[in-house]
Amino acid sequence: MIVALLNQKGGVGKTTLATHLAGELARQGSRVLLVDADPQGSALDWAEQRNREGLPRLFAMIGLARETLHREVPDLASGVEHVVIDGPPRVTGLVRSAILAAERVLIPVQPSPFDAWASAELLRLLEEARGWKPGLSARFVLNRCIARTRLLADAQRELAGVVPPAMAASVGQRVAFARCIRSGRLVFESEPQSTAAREIAALAAELLESSEQPEAGR
Numbered sequence: 001m002i003v004a005l006l007n008q009k010g011g012v013g014k015t016t017l018a019t020h021l022a023g024e025l026a027r028q029g030s031r032v033l034l035v036d037a038d039p040q041g042s043a044l045d046w047a048e049q050r051n052r053e054g055l056p057r058l059f060a061m062i063g064l065a066r067e068t069l070h071r072e073v074p075d076l077a078s079g080v081e082h083v084v085i086d087g088p089p090r091v092t093g094l095v096r097s098a099i100l101a102a103e104r105v106l107i108p109v110q111p112s113p114f115d116a117w118a119s120a121e122l123l124r125l126l127e128e129a130r131g132w133k134p135g136l137s138a139r140f141v142l143n144r145c146i147a148r149t150r151l152l153a154d155a156q157r158e159l160a161g162v163v164p165p166a167m168a169a170s171v172g173q174r175v176a177f178a179r180c181i182r183s184g185r186l187v188f189e190s191e192p193q194s195t196a197a198r199e200i201a202a203l204a205a206e207l208l209e210s211s212e213q214p215e216a217g218r
Contacts (some may be wrong), residue, residue: 001103001207001212003084004084004087004098004099004101004105004185005108005212006085006098006122006149007089007108008090008091010121011089011216012108013036014038015086016180017044017171017203018034018043018085018086018141020180021203021204022059022061022082024068024186025059025177026059028204029062030082031059031061031080032083033059033061033080033084034061034083034084034085035061035069035085035086036086037062037066037069037085037086037094038087038088042086043061044061047061048184050184051183051184060080062076066097067092067096067129069085069094069098070098070099070100070101072112073101073120078113078210085101091122091125094161096116098110099136100129100133102132102138104137104207104210105137106139106141106167106207107122107138107164108141108143110142110143111142111144114198123138123164124137130190131153138164140164140165140166140167141166141169143171144173146171147174148202152158166204167203168206169206171196171199171200172196172199174187174194174198176190176191176194177196179191180200186200
């Protein structure tokens with residue numbers, strides 16, 4: 001499976017989700033490659049912090065912020081079971097290349113109508129890409145949610161009727177994730193019994209299950 005996390009709006013938590021999804025898939029025994037396609041290199045910075053802490057490598061990682069991504073990733077994917085692409089924060093040729101490289105696209109959004117509206121350009125690119133990749137699928141992912149708030153409930157209702165649909169699993173705004181960024185760890189390592197760890201596990205499980213089923217909707 002090749003999954004890209006993309007959204008032209010910055011600050012939605014793409015890197016946090018990308019590193020944690022890669023780590024969760026690796027924890028389950030899969031060989032995983034994380035491609036940092038963001039010129040800012042946040043995932044690479046996280047990996048460097050992990051190295052400074054003397055922590056073991058959980059998955060392979062490379063920086064590949066180039067518009068040739070769609071030509072290079074298939075060869076890289078031949079040696080692993082899953083590739084996770086952490087995409088850039090703006091719609092550029094690099095985003096187009098990441099879309100063409102992917103089999104599945106996750107669009108992290110915060111529970112705000114503005115976040116969903118801001119994805120319009122990305123959705124247009126996805127629709128264009130299906131001309132070359134008819135099986136390409138996309139899903140919104142509610143991220144940085146504050147539980148039991150009206151804003152979250154409203155966002156869930158709004159995304160229930162959109163195309164592409166949202167993942168059933170959502171991820172909260174949790175201090176555990178901020179601590180992980182600073183330490184180079186993942187929540188299943190530092191706080192394995194936490195709600196944050198359970199949310200990431202649920203998101204990974206849903207992603208794996210959806211990848212094994214025929215695409216019913218876009």
